[in-house]
Each structure stands twice: as C-alpha cells, then as structure tokens.
Amino acid sequence: MKKITLFAFIIASQFTFAQRNLTIEEATSGSYTTFAPENMVAPQWKDAKNLTYLDKTYQNLMSRNASNNWSESILISKSDLIDALNGSIKDEQFKLRIFPYDYQWKDSNTLVFNASGAESNYVITYDIPSKKVVSYFKMDGSGLNQVVSEKGDVMAWLKDNNIYITDVTGKVTQITNDAAGFLNGSDYTHRQEFGIDRGMWWNPTANQLAFYKKNETMVTDYPLVQFDTRIAEVKNTKYPMAGMKSEEVTLNVYDVNTGKTITIQTGEPKEQYLTQITWDPSGKYIYIGVLNRDQNHLKLNKYDASNGKFVSTLFEEKSTKWVEPQNPLTFLPNGKQFLYQSQKDGYNQLYLYDTNGKLIKKLGYNNVVVKDLLDFDTKGNSVSYIGVTNNGLDRQLFTVDLKSGKTTQVTTGSGFHNAKFNDDKTFFYDQFSNIETPNKIAIVDSKSKKETTLVDSKNPYQGVAELPTMEMVKIKAADGKTDLNGRIIYPANFDPNKKYPVMVYVYGGPHAQLVQNKWLGGASLFDYYMAQQGFVVFTLDNRGSDARDRDFVQVIHRNLGQNEMADQMKGVEFLKSKSFVDADKIGVYGWSYGGFMTTSLMLNYPETFKVGVAGGPVIDWKWYEIMYGERYMDTPQDNPEGYALTNTLNKVNNLEGRLLMIHGAQDPVVVQQHSMEFIEACIKAGKQVDYFLYPTHEHNVSGKDRIHLNAKIADYFKLHLQ
Template identity: 45%
Template structure:
C-alpha cells in the first residue's frame, strides 16, 4: 500500500513538472493570445440603453448560447432569448454557424446582421421575442452606420454614399464618377484619430460625410501576383512634400433631399478633423489643421447653408498639434463642451462654451488623459481614464465639472477599460495586469455595490515561462526615465553567457511597455527565452503616452534620438555579466523596421544580426500626414531627411541583415525595400531578403506563423 501511495505521489509530481515544462509551439507563440491561449472573456458585455442593466452572451452547461440581461443592483438575471430559438425562427433548418454581434436600439429592441441582411429582435413585456428581417443591403455595401433613434442606415458602395431611410427607401446621396473621389469614408490616411467618414446628427435628420478628392495625387502601383499575367492596382499615395488630397465635408438633409458643403475655404490641402455635431443638429464643428500641422482653427458652421458662423478659438505650437478627438457637449448644458489639447505639455480636457471662451481646464498634471468615459448628469461629474497613477497604467477617475473634486475609481494596478451605465450610476471595469489575465467588475460609482463578474484562469500556467524583470534607465539626455523589460532565458543560469535580441518600435503613437497581461508583452519573446535567448524591449523618447516633450524629442530628426536611447539600453545589456555582447540581435517592424535598419547601418558595430520588417527606408517616400508632422517637408528639412535616408548608408553594413516586406503593402510601399536592395547591389553589400506575396503592411493569419518561424530561424542560425 505504501509503494502504491509513493507511486501516486511520484506520478503526480512528474505530471505537474511536465505540465509546467510545456513549450510554446510557433503557432501558439505567434497567434496564441488571439486564439487558444487568450484569457477567457465575457462575450458582448454592454450596457442596455435607458436601463440600469447590462446584457451579455452566455454559454449554458449544455453548450448553448443565450442572451441574458442582468438588473442592478439586484443582480437578477432575465433570459432575453436563446440563440437556437432565434436561429430556428429566422433561418429554420439553417442554424447560425457563428455568433452575431448584437446592438441595442432601445431597451426593448436590438439588431444584428448576417451577410447583407439586417435583423431586428423585439422583446415584449410578457418575455416573448419577435425576430424579423429588418432590411437588406446590397452585397457591395460597406461602412454601414445605423442611427438608432431615426433607424436610418447610411453606407457606401465603391466611392459613393447611400442612405436607406426608415421608410425603406434608398437614396444615392453622392454621384461622383471619377475614380479619385471618395465619399463617406475615412480620410487623411486615418491620421488624427479618423476612422470613419459618416456622421449622423443627434436626431438623425441629417448626415455629414467626408468627400475626398484625390485626383491630383500621383498614382502608385500595387501588383497583384494572384492572377496570370499579373495585374496592377493603382492607389493614390501622397508622399511627403508632394501634392496631397483635398477634403471637404458635406451635410445631407434627409427631409429636404439636398446637400450643402461646409465652406471650409483654402488652402484646399488642409486637414479636417474632430468633426462634431451641435446637440440640436443645426451646426457642425470642424477643427481645421493646416498642412504644416502647427495651427488649428476650431470652427462652427451652419449645417443648412454651409456658411462659417465663427472661429471659436485657435491653437498653435512651434512643432506640431494632433487634434484627434471630437468634442463632447455636457448633457446638462448644451452650450458647453469638452475639448482635448496637449497645450500644457500633456493631453488634458478643457471646458469651453459655444461662444469660444475657455471656462476652465478640467484636468491638469504631468500625466495623460486616455479616454473620456462618460458623464454623471445628476452630480455634474465626468469620468475618464488617465496615466496619473503610472505611465505604465490606465486607471479610471471621476471629477467634478468645477474642478474642485477628483477621485480614483479603480484601485487595482493594471490597464483598465471602463464603460458607464446610461444613467451614470454604475461602472463596468475590464482590466488586466502583468499577473492578472482578465477581470471584469461591476460597481456602483457612488455606493457600496461591487461585484466581480469574471476572472479568467491563467491560460499560460502550464508553460515553461521566463523570469521577466522591469527595467528603468535614463535616456541619452541623462534625465528622462525610460521603461523597459528584460526577459531572461528559461532555466536561467547567471554563470552562462546568452545571446540577446532587442525588440523595438520606438515610434510615435505606440507604447510597448505597460502593466497588462502577459508580463512579457508578447509570447514570441517567451518562445525565444525557451530557445535560450535574452529578449530586451524598451520605449525610448518619441514613443507614446509620456507627454509632448517626450514625444517631440525626435522632431525633424526621426531615427536619431531614438537610437541614442536604444543604445543606452545596449549599454545596460553589455554591463550584465550573463550577456554575450558579441551575439546581439535587433528586430522590429514598420517604424521598428526603420529603427532596426538604422541601427545596423548607422551603428554597425553594435548588433551582429538584424531583422527588419516593412521598414521605412527613405522618409521622402512615406505619406504626407505622418511624415510632415514629425519631419516637416523635405524642402524645409533637407538635413533631417538626409540623416535618416538609409539608401545612402548601405556601405556601412557589417552584420547580417534580413529584410522582409509584403508585396501589397500600401502603408510602407514595397519600393522602400526594393530601392534599398538596389542600393545594396550598387555598393556590393550583401543582405538577405524575403517577401510575402499578397500581404499588406502586416503579415497576418496562418502566414504569420511562417514569418515568425523565419525570423526565429535567422536569429538561431546567425547568433
């Protein structure tokens, strides 16, 4: 009997060790956090409009999907419907093969789409549900926006804008036939926070839309190798210093059936951002940003005529401004709104009135506001997220509109995303941290109710995971603090010497280092640690979420200050007794690919191996909006463009460099690396090169596993 118990103990110990020694497959290291290794989450968790309740999709013990409603603060659950019943009533013998995304229209109605059909669910007081086909759109319809109150739907087909009104009639709002004119879609290459081009008025009686004229922009060829013979698709790609597109904003009055364009004036290549409606739907607000991106005019226009009513205020900066947020009117005062600005060096909220007078600055400090989450109308308070607690965290705060009171609502360290109920009384908080995969809590903002709805088990608990050490270094200016992470090899032995891979991005609008799950930030880092590599990553000056001085340190000299900071990281690594300074590699994609190539050429004695993906090689060939913000034009800043131009530096390469590009890249166009290859050939410089046919700027899906295996094999072979 004793021997049997001992055998059981030994077997249990062996299986426990084996479970903890599990290695990542390349597929898990690459896509696992989006697939089988993703922390479990609550599906379609959202507030129900007009009710103190939230809804979510739930899987029953019988593996059936149901849509439930939870009332607060009682926590009482009500079954809205079973997806199997909905599937049977709507589609009969053709069941749903995937879960549709449900959208609330009102407390008693919701909708979802399948293919080109839009369905409505109506909930009766007796608990019964009626499912019906609401309307059908053409298969070519894109950019669909449904106004919940009016029940109008706006959408685009090709480059024109259409409206399907609540009566079921369809109107073609625009009728542009020129291929270079685009209506109802995002503009300015999705800079300035722009991600759509259709804007319904609050009451749904009007729809504003972007109209972008690109006819004056040079064509750029994107090859299609999937057909024989290969074909070329021409896109419009405005390069730095060259002719840009021209954007206007139209307003279509649904009842009148007429369109007026806002008289935004000249120069025609200015940027139109922060498009917002007045609460009564009679005026439209637009932030006009000059092409130099250092002067903003915040204007009010009469929607019915398009005429300029007034410029409410202007904002300037000697370097650049990024107006990325529409304004938010106070629910209790339709004459006051919140404007976002970095005018004091950090992104904060400012209260203005419609006369253009600054009422007061609502938030202030050496930290950034991330989101304006919502309002508590009864108590005249705003709820927002910020980095006040830490530059590596996002926490939720509530503040009075008079600026006299402020309170932190979330107390757990980590990265929080929050939404509030429509009456402003309850908060849904979803967060993770380096040690917490995913937690959801619902709490009363001004009360005692607090309930944990979900806590994900650790999906990585059975893996052989590395030790991860936080790193703080001083930048090359000897004062600014930089944050990084050191990922040590599994089964680390401090008496050994290990090869190192530095992964970097270090470009604008990106922050790699933050307190979120997993602690490494990337399972490929952990995979490489299992292969015996040290991995180091750090956000240098120029990256996001640290304030204007931190970001603008690279102005007019992209690729210089960032490298100085990254080399401070290299100095730190070389000082570690277990780092083999002769076996150091560097890898990055996009801006990180530019940084990788820059380090290999401008500091050729540092890294033995580099892998650069989708790299910018010559900033003169990158898009107007992004490049001119950080570099000015090539004519204004010839020295900065020359210093960052990697085509002139190929003779400097000493280490091994693998460059990778997608053949259909329409962000960093393929010509960057093709021209680089030509420069290498001209100078007798040998590099390694690989392309991904048909892929855009990022190699995604199953082919990404191939990409990461190639990168891994290159480092293992060369280091």
C-alpha cells in the same frame, strides 16, 4: 489489470501536463486561443442594474442583475435571433455563426446589431421581451460603413465610393454619383489620421447628413503588382508622398427633405485637413477642426449647416512642432457646452468650452493623460474617463465634476483597468490586469466599494507551458533625466553564470507603446518563445512612443530615429552591464517604424548589432505618405537636412552584420519601393543582405502565414546569433 491501467493513466497524465516550451503556432496565436485568460466578451451596461456579455461559446447573450446579487442568466440566444430574423425577413436565410459581438443597446429592451443574409447585409432592431424583430435596414451585400441616425429611423451606407440612404420604409436613395477618383463618405479620408474612424455623420434630427468628399484625381497613382494571374496585373492605389500633391477634401451636407447637397465653405488652401467633425445638438451648426497642411495651426470653426457659410472661429491652437487633433467635440447633455481634448499644456487632457469658444474650465488632473473619454452621469454633472498614470504603465478610471473641476481617481490597483460606470454611476464594471494578474473582472459598488467578482482568471500557462521570467525595468533616457520603461525576459532555465545572446524588440515610433503593466507586460508570446529558445529578449519604450506627455513624443520632430536610437543605446548599455549578456551577440527586430529603427540601428551602430530583422521598413521618409510623414518631418523641401540624416540609404556602407529584410508585396502603407531601393543600394555597395517577400500580404503578415513569418524570424536569429 486495474493497476496497469491506473499506472498507465498516471504516466499519461504526467506527460500531458508536464511543463514545456511553446510551439511556434502557440507563440503566434496562443494568447488569443489556447492561453487566453478567462474573460467576458463584449460587456455592456443594459441599464443601471443589468450587465450583459457573451458566454464562452459565443452562442448566448448573458445577463447579470444587481437585484439577484449579480447571478448569471441567459438573456437571449443566437437561435432566438435566427428564428426572429428568418420569421420576419422574407426571402432571406440567416446563419449566424456566433451571437453578434457588435450588439448595442438602444434602450433597456431594444437591441441593435448587424447581420448578413445570403445576398444582403442588415442592421437589425430587436425587442427582447417579445423576441421579435422590430425593424431593420437592408443594404447590398457589398455595402460598407453603415451609419444609423441617433433615432434609428434612417441609415447611410457606401457602395463603390458613393452614398446611399435607406429609410424605415425600405426606400433607398442614392445621394452621390461620382466617378472613380472621388470618394464619398469614406473613413479612409486623410488616410485615417487625426482619429478619423468614419466619413458620415447624421445630425441629431436625422434630416441632414454630413460627409467627406475626397478628390484624389490629382494624387499620383502607385502601382501594386498582383501575382495571382497568368500575366501579373497592376492595381493602382493613390499614394501622396511627402512634399508632393495631396488629396483635396470637402465636407458636404445632404438635406433629406430637399434632396439638395451643399458644400461647407472651409475655404483655401484646398490642401488642408478637416478634423473633429461634430454636429451642434440643435442640428443647425457643424464644427470642424481645420488643420493646415503643415499641421501646426488648428482652427476650430463653426459653420451654418443650412448654407455652409462660415460663422466664427471659436479658438485656435498653434505649435512650433505639430498639433494633432484626435477626438471630436463632446457636447454636454445641456447642449450649451462641450469638452475639447488637447495636449497643448503638456498632457492630453479635457477643456470645457461654451459654443462661443469661451474657455470655462480646464479639467486636467496632475500629469494624467486622458486615453478614453467615457460617459456623463444621468444629470450631466460629471464625466468619466480612462487615464494613463505611473509614467505610462497604468490605466485608471477617473471622474471629474464639471462644475467644480474636482477629479476623483476611482480605481486604485496598479495595472490596467478597463472600467465603465452604469447609467446612474451606482456601479462600475472593472476589468483588471497587471504583470501578476492574468484577468480579474468585478462589479464594484461606487459608494461602498464592495466588489462582486465575476472572473478571477488563473494563470493559463500553469501546468502546461513554462513561461520564462519577465522583469520590468527603469532606464534613464539619453537626456539624462527622463525615465523610460523597459522589459526584460530571461531565457528559460536561466543561469546567471552563463552568457546569452540578446534579441532587442523595437518599435519606437508615435502611437505605440510596448511596455505596459498588464498581463505578460505587454509582450507577445513570440517574445517568450524566443526566450525559451535561449535569448534574452529586451524591449524599451524610447522617447517618441505613446502614452506619455507631449514633450516626450515631440522630441522626434524633424529628425525621426535620432533621439529614439540614442535612447535604445541606453538600453544596450543596461544590457551590457549584466554579466549574463553576451555583448558580442546582440540582435534587433522590429516592424514598420520598428523596421526603420532596426535598419537604422544596424547601420549606425554596426559594432553593437550583429543581426537584424527589419519588417516593412521605412527606408527614406520622402517615400512615405503626407499625413503622417509631414507631421513629424515637415516636407523634404523644408527639411532637407532632416531627410538626409534619417535616410538609411546614406549609410548602407556601414552594414556589417546579417540583416534580413521582409516586406509584403501588396503593402499600401510602407510601399515595397523602400526595401527594394535598400537592396539595390546594398548591391551597389557590395554589401550582402537577405530578403524575403510575402506576395499576397499588405503591411502586416496575418492569418496562418504569420506562423511562417515567426518561424523565419526565429530561425534567422538562431542561425546567426546563437
């Protein structure tokens, strides 16, 4: 009996742990769930000797301390927070599902986090030693975008596009009262282009609040049909299309002491972009990057916050193509100088200025692209940042001495480093990944370079799912000189003597990079799933994509898709040179800009691409919004040739292969008009095309419906390309 039981156990074990293909469910979400490499969630330096993070259950805030060799201990639990919340805030019940992952350290003993009760939302200040709530701000359950002052004594928040202020006593003051069509304090100003991630800013002394006021009453209403009622209803959104009337934005300042609001005098024309909002450390002045609608002339202006008057233009930045401010100014601890980020000399790098606009020092280093500006040291003598190296493939930690300008590369291993120093720069936390390393986390002694490994994740697929082989490749761009990064995933059980169909996965546009030297090569599990289904899966970051130099990106100006397609065809040449590629069975798939690229490739190279899936595609750039569209294409009035060249409707007659177009019916980014006009053009041209609509989704199909989406895409390629 024991032998039979043991035999059964062995057989069951072999079955359970046999290598297998991914399911479509795993291919959709497995990299975040089943196959997520071991990790540390929400790591932060509490002080110079303590690193905190959430445990694997998300129930406890853990700590590692330098004094005890970085051993692990529980600092505070979710249940401790709940007890403190319910004991301090009467007539409310808190049920935290997990420890708040958005926690922040106010100081080494004080934690700040968001919490939701039954009726209201809160910003909580919590004392670790006493395990008590020190103070809290309360706002309506529908309140949004809360911004707490640096001292933590006042909070601004939004409700129905108007701004409310709550002070430490709990007093609530409504400071704007505008009707529909006016948005106050919204982070959706300028459609969140130009690095905009907020719409309100407290000055350092918390007695003035700067905020955007957006007037969009003159912008055309765009209808989004809602299908979930007996009679379908229309929900209008404001959508300023390229070349049409745009929103008008001002920056206002509310004075807490007087209760009065002034408008900063940014002048005419009204259609301009107000970017890089930064308070002077004194609180007396406010700096604004004023960018013209053409997006090729930026003025960094200084204004008096007490009366809104213009003080001076510190400097200007011009381009024959575009200027794209992405970051506010960062003042040094001395309050007299600031860091400015720009790619004006070819790479996004740091420049040190004084408050009169005098350039003190250029802090750029070689051809490193500054990706994330981090912190100053305690004395303000140096600053650290994450920089892009290895032609876009790697991320490394750097420090730069602000006086000498000397830059030091701190991390060295080729791959992706997500690293951050502690307060006095004696240690840094380093999360590392590359195509061979799922995830490694260590604390490194800055002086001795001694590493204390906290996480060394094993391959999460080992013994469970067999991933196909992936290879990184280099390909020359169509200009014959620029190196492009590519990724090829070979079919499961690859046989070089066989011929395989190909799925090219493409995006190709600005602010996106698909090929990276990190775990899985930057690919999604869906790419590996398709390789398991018998496809060669290929991706190339063409010129115009992210994390490279200015000229690499700006080659797309006024002619979107043209140089991008030329580069993608160099990728196709590479594929066709491989004996295992079936040159008669090449397909392409992409979403958004990738949908535009997919459609363009199908129409411009019908002899090459036999199958395409275009999700949320831009069909005609004159139907896209002003801020993004005009940056790259100018207006239809100024660039009629470019708009005609990039308009896919003009080439519908070229369609020969099988094309599936997918769209979200509630898409406010690439409105459904794009795909509908394309379908209508195909009907008139007598061209067959397949179409699928997700009635409740916006620009991306998310949640459990994404499983349905991926299954549909996979089925389409298997049906028409294998």
